[in-house]
Structures are given as structure tokens and as C-alpha cells.
Amino acid sequence: MTTMPKTAFTPTVDAAGDPTTCFCCGMRAVALGVNPNPKGDPQYLCRRCIVAIDDYKKIRRLDDYELAALDGGVDAVGEWIAERGIGTELSVYDELDQRMLVKAAWEGCARALRAALASAPF
Numbered sequence: 001m002t003t004m005p006k007t008a009f010t011p012t013v014d015a016a017g018d019p020t021t022c023f024c025c026g027m028r029a030v031a032l033g034v035n036p037n038p039k040g041d042p043q044y045l046c047r048r049c050i051v052a053i054d055d056y057k058k059i060r061r062l063d064d065y066e067l068a069a070l071d072g073g074v075d076a077v078g079e080w081i082a083e084r085g086i087g088t089e090l091s092v093y094d095e096l097d098q099r100m101l102v103k104a105a106w107e108g109c110a111r112a113l114r115a116a117l118a119s120a121p122f
């Protein structure tokens with residue numbers, strides 16, 4: 001049996017057994033896990049990653065994909081800051097701007113991760 005790597009998003013389940021974060025991208029998971037070992041973390045996925053379930057198997061090279069995801073997050077944050085036009089000093093951001101900045105990073109990472117998985121050469 002192939003052992004799947006741990007990600008920054010485990011555990012994907014709470015104490016009650018309900019899905020929390022997506023094993024692949026960290027977004028909100030739904031009730032579909034991909035761990036073949038019933039004793040381990042269920043490795044729940046989000047709706048978007050379920051759609052890309054075939055690509056999920058490419059996650060074995062996660063380190064490369066994590067780097068691509070980080071680059072995507074950096075790009076998304078830079079774009080958001082430029083569009084918002086309030087500079088890079090976080091202390092002047094209100095709560096909404098702080099959340100929108102993190103949202104941009106989060107979505108940018110997830111988007112870049114999916115793109116990297118979709119274009120993997122295997």
C-alpha cells in the first residue's frame with residue numbers, strides 16, 4: 001500500500017467525526033475521504049478537489065506542488081494589495097481588509113495547487 005504524505009491540513013476531521021479541512025487545499029471539506037486506511041485520518045476533500053479527484057493521486061510530489069501553491073499565494077496577495085491600494089502596512093488594515101488579504105493568499109495557494117496538479121507530467 002502506498003503511504004500518502006501528511007499535509008499542513010491534517011487532521012481533516014473533528015472529534016465528532018465531521019469533515020473540517022480539505023486534505024489537499026485546506027478549504028472546507030465535505031464528506032468524501034480518500035484515505036484507504038480506515039484507522040487513519042479520513043483525508044476529507046473539498047468540493048473543488050473532489051472534482052479533480054483524478055489529479056489528487058499526483059499529490060505524492062507534494063513538496064513541488066506546495067512550492068507552486070506558495071508562489072500562487074504570493075502572487076495573489078501582491079495583486080490584492082495593488083488592487084486595494086492601501087499599501088503593505090498591515091497595522092492600517094481594518095478587520096475586513098485583513099480577512100480579504102488572507103482570503104487572497106488562501107485562494108491563490110489553492111488555485112495554484114490545483115493548476116500545478118492539473119499540469120503535472122504524469
Ligand SMILES: [Zn+2]
Pocket residue numbers: 022023024025026027045046047048049050
Ligand atoms: Zn480542496
